[in-house]
Each structure stands twice: as C-alpha cells, then as structure tokens.
Amino acid sequence: MDALLDYKPQMTREEIRRLYAQLSEKFCRGAFEEAWAQCRETVRNYYSCFPLLLQMAGLLLNHSALAGNGKLARQVQEYAAELCVRVKEGSGDVTLLRAANSLEAAASLMLGRPEEATALLKDVNRMPGLGEESIYAAAMQSQGDLSGAKEVLQVCLYRHVTELLSNLSSYLTLVSDEPEGFEEGMRRAEGICSLFRVEELHPYLAAQVAYVGGYGWYQLGEREKTIRYLQEYARLCGLIFPAALRGDAFFDRIDPWISGLELGASAPRNEKLIRRGLVEAVRENPLFAPLKEDPRFRRLVEHLEQELGDR
DSSP states (O other): OHHHHTOOSSOOHHHHHHHHHHHHHHHHTTOHHHHHHHHHHHHHHTTTOHHHHHHHHHHHHHHGGGGOSSHHHHHHHHHHHHHHHHHHHHOOOHHHHHHHHHHHHHHHHHTTOHHHHHHHTTTTTTSOOOOHHHHHHHHHHHTTOHHHHHHHHHHHHHHHHHHHHHHHHHHHHHTTTOHHHHHHHHHHHHHHHHHTTHHHHOHHHHHHHHHHHHHHHHHTTOHHHHHHHHHHHHHHHTTOOSOBOOOOSSSOSOHHHHHHSTTTTBOSSOHHHHHHHHHHHHHSOGGGGGGGGSHHHHHHHHHHHHHHTOO
C-alpha cells in the first residue's frame, strides 16, 4: 500500500529542516491555528519518524507563547510533551532519548509542573564526564585520521564553551543577591568571553552575559553599572543577525558538525521572534521600569528598536 501511494514513513533531515522553517514562519506571521493544524497533520502522517517528532515538539514549545496564556497554549505544550514521551517509548537512539527527556522537562516547567521536570532530570549531575570525545579522538588518531581527531576535539571545546557560558549566565541570576559572588562570577564570565572572542564567535551568548550583568547590578542597587551593561547588551544585539551558528579562526573545523545538526546552522526560533524577544527583555521587563525616566535608558531602548526592527 505504501508503494502504491508513494508514501515514505520517514522524512529526510533536509525535509525536516524545510518544514520546521516553514512552520516557524507561519507561527510568527500570525497564522497560529493553521500552523498548529499542520503540525498535528504532519505528526499523524509520520508518527514513526522520531527525529521529526522531536523537532515538532521543540517547534511547538518555542512558539507556544504566541498562542497567548490561555487554553490553546497549554494544549500545545501538553501535545509537545506527549510527542517527547512517544520518542522515548519508540526510539532506540540514545541522542534522541536524551533530547526528548530534556524537552519533556521543559514542557513540564512551562505547564507549571516543576516537580515533574525535577523527576525527569534528577540524575543530571550524578554521572561524571566520561571523556568520550578524548577516547574517540585518540582512536581516530591511532587510525591515522588526524584531521578527524582535531574536528572531534574542536566540536567538544565549542560545545563546552557555549554550554559553560549559558549555565554561568543562569547561575549569575541566582546569585544576584550576593555582591561578592555575583561580581566574581561576572569577572569570570567576561574573562571567558574575552579569551574565546565570544563577541565574534557567538554574539548571542555575549549579549546574554551583558544582559545578566545589567540584571544583577540593578538587583544590587548599582544603577550606573546597570546602564553600562545594558548599553553593551544593546550593542551586542546588533551583531547577532543573521542568527546562525558559526566558527571562527580558531574553531575552523566545526562546520561539518554544524551541518549535521538537525536544524543545521539555523536558530530553533524564527528570527522575527528572536528580535522581538531581545527588545522586550529590556523594554518590557518590570525590573527596569524605574529606569524609564533615565535618558540613557531610553536611548538604548531606541537603539535596540531601530537596530532590531521592533518598534
């Protein structure tokens, strides 16, 4: 029957990427119900294509806020969590299983069920690093594949640097009530950004560090430092686009790895949505409301709106 109907139960990686981009654009231009219906129809047709199901879950979670805060947004998030469970139950791919578990935890958190997210990720810090990348690179080197070994370790370094900065930014928001701890954490985060030239390598992460600086210094009552860090955030936001993963002069062997990712170099959210979020993080954050009378704050918001096209 499949042969007669020319039906293929699996979508290729390129087909998944194209579909993801099309649906993301549809969500962002206001056709939410249409995109939501197309997601469900695609899942029905490819219910055993687990890479697709995982990407649909991520797509829905990334765009569920566009449905508002009512019943539909919750329905979308519940559906995404169900897709993650489906992947965990049906796929034997370890990478897909781990990603699905993390996405399910994210869905639980968005649904206001933090205890479920905690249960899903309770063992996250119990397993120490296994050094798999080093072993793999050594094995490749032993077979004479020096280029492959270098690529493996470069990708490993890139992943660890970006994950370290992302986690450090999250940690700094938690210690913004500890002046000494926050200041030392910012010093280390900025040191990593300088050492690895993150402004050019991954400007979104550099902007994230600057934003956390503004957030934390405001919490600590340091108005001047807050303005300075938010100005730096606004400057860095202008370097982000086009939003895509890339290497640099040092990370010159990671392009094959980026191409092999499910979405390639593309961001998981539509660029319009990213731009809007970067502006709203400053303009709509109630924490910064008292700064709206400061002309420097108004200027940096205007710069963000003009630079990112979100007025």
